[in-house]
Amino acid sequence: VTKAVILVGGPSRGTRFRPLSLDVPKPLFDVAGHPIIWHCLKAVSKVPDIKEVILIGYYEENVFRDFIKDSSREFPQFKIQYLREYQALGTAGGLYHFRDAILKGRPDRFFVLNSDVCCSFPLEAMLKLFEEKDAEAVILGTRISNDAATNFGCIVSDSHTKRVLHYVEKPESHISNLINCGVYLFATDAIFPSIKSAIKRKTERPRMISYPSSENLDSSFMADPEEDGERNEVMRLEQDILPDLADSNRFFVHETKDFWRQIKTAGSAVPANALYLQKAFQSQSEEITPPSANIIPPVFIHPTAQVDPTAKLGPNVSIGPKAIIGAGARVKDAIVLDEAEIKHDACVLYAIIGWNSRVGAWARVEGTPTPVSNHNTTIIKNGVKVQSITILGKECGVGDEVRVQNCICLPYKELKRDVANEVIM
């Protein structure tokens, strides 16, 4: 038996996803026509062995109710449940807190997926490596540019055996360009004891230190025991567990050559949308709109959206439910959300148009294209850092013929004049 756990985080997370996460929890934001975590479920559904998926997070109980209801119908092969942490327990703390639920049915291993990554989730390849090596843990890794690598967990591996030799979370200086994709496969009999001993270490440590060092100047060491108890439950896979697992000799990395992106800033939804649409197009998904003179694939148009046949869409465009696209409009590398309206001859490029927003006739809402290899959604323009993707929050209005360039616009704003390189609050 195998299970899958998806770490969905909570309302204090996803702040970089504002303004879009003001209206919908980030894991439920639509890219390529589906919530971000739907893409995780879809990948999990390809692994025959999996009968249960557990979402762990600290959002309110009802946040995922409808999503779970719909997904249970779509993926009848597994049971889906949401387990809520009473507070943020960290990526390992949540797993440990809900260990009974995870261990129910005696799975010998389980996947853990960060909800905020976009990739092809090669889970079966990870399973294969896991079995071949009789592993305790397999991590998904990808190579990125040296200068971007230190923003992620870095893996030093033996290229021949694929064994993980060292793991350092967001190191200060370069150690490797093979990074943690946020997808793991753990042996149940290895990971829980490992978290348990990490908790034990953390609890015992303050008592063991009997002299003042730079470390225990941190006031948390002196906190009262009750408060300390809570603190000790916060455990992170990346800092507290993975570095130790590397010492066990049974920790391996599967390096993917496929696409991989993190979904952190709101702007990063645009490349994620593009990558998932390309994947759906390649696998000849029926959801992708057939190419034509005015449809440059891949394009997703929700069945309830109204698109004028003279509008030109694509590549990499998602049009949400009940959105309206007028005659002669041009939309490219963009997400148009539910009930938004793009009036005739308007142009939307490298942008996200929020729910119920309106873009006037002959208006332009645009960002700046960035190289595919870029893991960053800010660019330097005239010496200042600006957003490469233009984002309109919910219910914004852009006047006729107005031009909006490299801006983030908070909900309910009316833009009547041209704006560039600004956050409009």
Ligand code: GDD
């Ligand atoms: N349930 C729960 N509880 N989930 C959490 C918590 C928590 O307390 N804290 C974070 N998460 C979830 C987030 O929602 C996200 O899906 C995942 O765990 C990791 O989030 P972060 O802790 O913010 O880490 P990160 O995204 O900066 O870095 C991680 O992911 C990178 C790949 O995207 C690390 O694993 C890096 O090593 C890795 O490269």
Ligand code: GTP
């Ligand atoms: P052609 O296929 O040669 O017509 O070009 P394109 O529309 O495919 O150009 P591309 O995909 O590179 O980018 C979209 C282009 O649309 C922009 O660069 C603009 O030149 C053009 N465009 C600008 N404003 C508008 C507008 O208001 N309406 C329309 N329909 N197009 C615009």
